[in-house]
Structure formats: C-alpha cells, structure tokens
Amino acid sequence: MISKINKLSIFVGVLLIAITAIFLLVNKLEIPKVQAATDQTITDQNGDGIINLVDARILAPPATTSCPVCVDINGDKKIDQKDIDLIRHYINLGNNAYKPKLDVNNDGVLNQADIDIIQNYVGQTVTGPAFGLDNPSELTFGFRANEIIVKFKAGVNTAGKNPIFTKYNLTNDSSLNLVNADRLRTTESNVESLQKQIAQEPGVEKVYKNHVGEWLTNDPQWSNQWAPKKINIEKAWYGETIGNANHPVKVAIIDTGVDVNHPDLQAHISSLKRDASVFSPLDPNYTNVEDIVGHGTFVAGIIGAVVNNQIAVAGLVPNVEIVPVKAGGVDVNEYEIATGFEWAIDQDVKVISMSFGLGYGNDSDYLSHDLLKFARDKGITLVASAGNFIHDDCIYPARDPNVVCVGATKADDSLCDLTDGRKDAKVFAPGDAIVSTYPTNLDSSGIRTSPECVTSWSAPYIAGVAALCHSVQPLGMELTNPHLSCANFATTQFGRVDAWETLWYRNCYKWNFDNSADNKVGVDDVQALLWHYYAGPIGYNKMYDIFPVGGDGKIDDGDVLTILERANLDCPPR
Secondary structure, eight states: OHHHHHHHHHHHHHHHHHHHHHHHHHHHHHHHHOOOOOOOOOOOOOSSSSHHHHHHHHHTTTTOOHHHHHOOOOOOSSOHHHHHHHHHHHHHHHHGGOOOOOOOOOOSSSHHHHHHHHHTTTBBBOOBBBBBBBSGGGGTEEETEEEEEEOOOOOHHHHHHHHHHHTTOOOEEEEEEEEEEEEEESSSSSHHHHHHHHTTTTTEEEOOOOOOEEEESSOOOOOOOOOOHHHHHHHHHHTTOOSSSOOOOEEEEEESSSTTTOTTTTGGGGGEETTTTTOOTTSSSGOOOSSSSSSSHHHHHHOOOOSSSSSSSOOOOEEEEEEEOOOOSEEEHHHHHHHHHHHHHTTOOOOEEEEEEEEEEOGGSHHHHHHHHHHHHOOOOOEEEOOSSSSSHHHHHHHHTEEEEEEEEESOOOOOOSOOOOOOOOOOOOBBOOOOOTTTTOOOTOOEOSSSSSSHHHHHHHHHHHHHHHHHHHOOOSSEEEEHHHHSSSOOGGBBBOEEEEEHHHHHGGTTOOOOOTTTHHHHHHHHHHHHHHHHHGGGGGGGSSTTTTOSSSOOOHHHHHHHHTTTEEOOOO
C-alpha cells in the first residue's frame, strides 16, 4: 500500500512539474521579454521630471534583463573596472554620498549588491539604439522630460516660429537671443521622437534635449589650506601682479549662487548678479543668487576670498570682481546654464568658471556649444572641471574645444582617484582637501574643506590664475601644458599649474629693461638693476623697483633676488 502511494506521489509530482514547465514556456512565448530594445520608448517612469538611468532600470532591471546601458554608470560606453571603482568609492563615503545613478538595483542604497550586478556585465559595451535613443549614453546624466530646445535659423522670427509651436502643441517658455533658441514645453512623452520630427521643419537649424547635469563634488568639511602655496601664488603676488584695484577683472561663476554677504567675499562681489531660472528683469528674484547648497560660495572663495583681512581664507586674486550667476540648486539643467551664460557674456566678464558636467556627448549635442564659441570670440577665458568619473577624456563643457579642461591633483601632484581628463585635460590643479568659504546660513564658521579630491575645486584654481593673467595682458587659451613649461621650467607632474611660472611668462617684458630684441632677461638687465641698487637713494628709478609688485619706494635686496631668479629666462616670442 505504501509503495503504491509513493509511486502515485512521484507520478503526480512529475505531472505538476511538466504542467508548470509548459505553462512557463507558453507564457514566455506569449509575453514580450522586457529588454532595452531598439523599439522600446523610454519615458519618465518615476515621475521626477527627468529621464535617466533610474527610469531605464525600472523598465529593464539589469539583474534580470540584459541592459548594458543600465550599468554604465560613468557613461564611457563600456562596462569595466572603472564602473566598479566608482561605486566602491561612494560606498566607502557612507550614506551621505548616495547617488541614484550609481544605484544599479534601484533599492535606495549603495552596496556590494550593485557591484555584483556590474560584474556580470564586465567586458560588454553600450551600443545604440536602445530605449528608442540613438545615443543611449545620454541616460547617464539624463534630460528633462516634456521639454525640448529648438534653435532656429538666423532671421526666423516669432511669426515664423508660431506655426511650428502650434503644429506640435508646444508652449514657448523662454528664449535665448544670441543663438535664436527657445525652450519649449510639450505633453509628448517621447522626447527623442519629437526632437527628430521638429528637426525636419523648415526654419529649424537644430533641436536639443534639455540635458541635466550635476555639480562635480560633494559638500565640503573642515581642514587646512595648502593648495595656493602649492601653485606658488604668493610668489606670483610679490613678483608679478595682485590684479588692478581700480579696474578688477570680472570673473563670472556659473554655479549654485554665492553668499553675497559672506564677510570674506562681500568686498569682491559685483553689483551684477543673475538667477538664470528667472527670466524677467522686473522679477525681484532676478538678482537673487542665494546659495542654499554651498557649492558656488566654495568656488567663489577659491578665486576671490579677500586677502589679508584676518577672516577665513585667502583667495587667489587679491583684486577681483566676482559676478555670481545662479544656474540651479541641487541639480542643474543646460537651458538655465545657457541662459546664465548668455547673460554673463554681456557683462564684460573676462573669465567664466564652470564646475559642472552635462555628459560625454559630442560638442554639437549641446546648445551651449554655440555660446561657448561666441564667448571665446569675444576674448573670454572659459574654464571648466574635467569631471569625476575616471574618464581619460573630459566631460562637457570642459571637453569643448573653446574651454580649458582642468583635471584634479593631490598635494603630492598625483592624480585624484576620480578625475577625468587623464589624457585630454589641458592643465591640472589642486582638488584635494581644499578649504574655502561656505554660506554662513549653512555653517556659522563660514568655511569648510572638501573631504574628496574632485575637479569642482581644480577649475576655479585655473580661473583664478586666468584672472591674474588678464590683469597683465589679454588672455586666450594660454593655460595649457606647453605654455606652462615655457622651455624655461621643469615640467611639473601631470602639467599641474604653477601660478608664478604662468604669470611670469606673460609678464616677463617688464624685466627686460633694455628691451633687447632677444626677448631674454639677461646679464645686461641684471647689471642695470645692480647699478641702481648700489647707487642708493640717488639712483632710485621706479622702473627697477620690481619687488614687491608696485614697488616699495626703494631698490633693495628683494629687487636683486627677484631679478636674479629670472636671469637668463626667455620671454615668449613677440
């Protein structure tokens, strides 16, 4: 009896297994497999107004579905150890460093489970189209849902635009006059499809998504100031320039705003201010640049914290005019960046500092490329952070040919672990444990120090040096590795900037007293200064009073040591 029951149980068990297998097979054939298919449109799945990797992972969970783009967290179109290292870095920083785009399984935490999923994809590449996007890597940073930016051909006015707005049910939000572009709202959820349709319309030059970016750092914390000394800023102040107090160089900072009442910044804040999210000059918030994040105030302090006032820290430029351009808070989008950029161009600024990233697409993928070129044609020096995603190339806008891309280094001149631009950066600058100003409403002390080595801080170091250079003579893109070595100095590791070397090279004609055709600070120049030195008060001549900058009314040991240090160095060709 027991034997018959056991045989019956086995038979029933096998039958159930067979039925289950048939059921799963049938359902597998009948139900389309969820995957990053070429014909699968991605929309804003979680309702946050942005289409990015989070939405892709909702549609195609990478733990169960083939989706290489879902785990390409640094956006370089290949899955490798860099993606794993990036997640591990932020895991080690703790919960406060959580980033949704690093959360591969969308569970709200960064941990080993995310790394385990990526390891199953190592060696794969991201190819398009996927999720209906020709370039699926746009999802790494993402773009605004229900928004489109249309650049019209020159001469197309409102009357020529309105039929297109009506045809596609678009609402005109605001315009950029320099490039004849409009930000448009739409109810269409398929942004890529709409982009391609409008691009075919007569009068339209190009259509862009409104790319979303991020500030290239985390919040700072306490530590000590070391970087200005590393780049020889004091030597530059005493021997070359401290800027012009009567006509300070204007530096625009496109960022999260600036604490304009900060006691160590207030004296250097311009009367020119702009919140790029406000489009009417009549709106009282048009000039409200309150910084509720801290990032922009930190950048401003690196460049322009007041020197020798016994408050907080010293910035790089003793005489400077900081022009704050608020272009976002916690997040940032390209249209507001472009709006602030267009406004800054018209304010006679000489340097624009940008510590944000919008992705790794081609220059032509971004509306602001045209504005960057326009600014460079006006002689504005553009400086941007290389990025913090361990790329050999630079993130946009730093990757744009009109911009000085700045990578980040540590105190020993080694590269920061996260820095981009490992091969393509034009110059490197300190980015580790940087101390600077911080909004007093967020920290009563008014200063903090970055806990990480990031390029958000290296860019303003170069912007500061650029501002000093502009106070000597107009500056183009001459802040790159070949110019830093100048055939006179030993090239520093990774091309890390030396403020004195850079400034001296631009300023060296003032040491060439006899104006010799060989463009050299030579023996004749040294002898000329020594004659005035030994002649005492009766031999005083302001031209030879070179130390410190501006002179001190006498020719003494400081002037002699300064000229000797520069003897036999070549000036650039005239």
